Amino acid sequence: TKTIKNVICTFCGTLCDDLEVDVTDDEKKIVTVRNACAIGAEKYLHVSNPGRVVLPRMRQADGTYKDVSYDEAIDFTAKTLLKSKKPLFYGWSSTNCEAISAGNVLAEKTGGVIDNCATVCHGSSLLAIQDTGVPSCTLGEVKNRADRIIFWGCNPAHAHPRHMSRYSIFPRGFFSAKGQKGRKIICVDCRETDTAKVADTFVRIKQSYDYEIFDALRTLLRGEDIPDEVGGVPKEKLQEVIDICKSGRFVTLFFGMGLTHTLGRNHNIDAGINLIRDLNDYTKAVLIAMRGHYNVTGAGQVLGWQYGFPFACDLSRLTMARHNPGETTSVDLLVRKEVDACVVIASDLAAHFPFEATRTMAHIPTITIDPHISMSTELSDLHIPVAIVGVEVGGCCYRMDNVPIETRKCIDAPDGVLTDEELFKRISARVDEILAEN
Ligand code: SF4
Structure with a gap:
């Protein structure tokens, strides 16, 4: 075997960059993964499991699937998109920026709507950030400087398992040499999560009272009075949070979908940004969204720089x-x-969307592009397998703090399996050919 060092884990938005992967000498199989958390390691180890789909699968009239060639799959996709008045291209959060850019070209040519997973997670954060601005920093700065960490509506102990050991709670940094001992951790949530259990202060709030709590904290910060209890939290507890923050040198607020998807949504994030802005009158304070999929941030970046909007971008008017x-x-x-x-790419729409939306997807021509079988592939007319980014092909991905990181290839993809980028370029070329023929 040989060892590949400094591999980037393409599972969650933490994009850990210190994995070591042992592969066989012919670079066909992964043998061991070191340094990854359980969910990250599983991604690498299950690649070599038997039963991998290596040819596109077309659904037949009787509901069964038949293997077809990539040429047939590309032709079917191009014709389906050209026949459609308004196709939806959804997903993008688990592929690289090169593929997203190539997919955007295809969506533009066929007058589609491009949307990514932010639409059901941090879309509200992106709206607030565009409205209000974002005082933020990199995870490296958090590790090296932060002495006050707030987790609000997020549970990295489960969703981003190495976030706490690499960046937020435990690591020793340049100005934070005492590690966890030099930091105060606050967790704000409506339930006691495993992250809350390692926090110094747990603030249990009533569900959907985030906006009121932010307002109360801002009021206390200005030295004004508030009612004895706000959102289920006693005034003294909120004052304690303010005192901890004001006494710190560098405050970082990490927030997740417990904040973006409770009542108020983007207005919650507006209020959070304004609290951070106010805290900067006393100390340094920043906030960072806990992005889930490893390149959902990149999906927003690419759409942002190509069309000006980070998600839900309608190109059906062509101009x-x-x-x-x-x-x-x-x-x-x-x-x-x-x-x-509908084209579902690098995501599982059917597993996460409301039933009504999934039902429409199941009744319109749908192509799902994914290395694995998922609920979406099983409701699609065509499933096209592709190489796995960060394992079988490299490419640029954005970490949750908007830092672009070049991922690495560890092993070869199964013979003949295309990458997402190659696939989108070939579908685009086929669209051009069909348009030229007519
Ligand atoms: Fe991979 Fe996330 Fe685990 Fe890091 S924390 S190893 S990026 S799954």
Whole structure:
């Protein structure tokens, strides 16, 4: 075997960059993974399991699937997209930026709507950040400087298992040489999570009272009075949070979907940003969204620099990009049956969208591009398998703090299996050919 060092884990938004992967000498199989957490290691180890799909699968009239060639799959996809008036391209969070860019070209050519997983996770954060701005920093700065950490509506102990040991709670940094001993950890949540159990202060709030709590904290910070209890939290507890933050040198607020998906949504994030802004009158304070999939941040970056909007981007008017959450967002388009074809890429729409939206997807021509079998592939007319980013192909991905990181290839993809980028380029080329023929 040989060892590949400094491998980037392409599972969650932490994008850990210190994995060591032992592969066989012919670079066909992964033998061992070191340094990854349980979920990260599993991603690498299950690649070599038997039963991998290596050919596109087309659904037949009787509901069974038949293997077809990549040429047939590409032709079917190109014709389906050209026949469609408004196709939806949803997903993008588990592939590299090169593939996202190539996919955007295809969506532009076929007048589609491009949306990524932010539409059902941190889309509200992106709206607030565009409205209000974002005082932020890199995870490296958090590790080296932060002495006050707030986790709000997130549970990294389960969702980002190495976040706490690499960046937020335990590591010793340049100005934080005492590690955990030099930090005060606050956890704000409506339930006592495993992250809350390692916090110094746990603030249990009533569900959906985040906005009120932020407002109360800002009021206390200004030295004004508040009622004896806000959102289920006694005034003294909120004052304790403010005192801890004001006495710190560098405060970092990490927030997750427990904040973005409770009542108030983007307004919760507005209020959080404003609390951080106010804290900067006393000390240094920043906030970072806990992004889930490893390149959901990159999906927003690529869309942002190509069309000006980080998600829910409607290119059906061909001459201009439109972004109107509630109208151009995937769930709304599917529930209202406003799209007539769907490409699911690097995500599992059927596993996460409301039933009404999934039902529409199952009734319109759908192509799912994914290395594995998922709920979406089983509701699709065509499943095209691809190489796994970060394992079988490299490419640029953005960490949750918006730092671009070049991922590494460890082993070869099964013979003949295309990468996402190659696939989108070939579908685009086939679209051009068909348009030229007509
Ligand atoms: Fe991979 Fe995330 Fe675990 Fe790091 S924390 S090893 S990026 S799954």
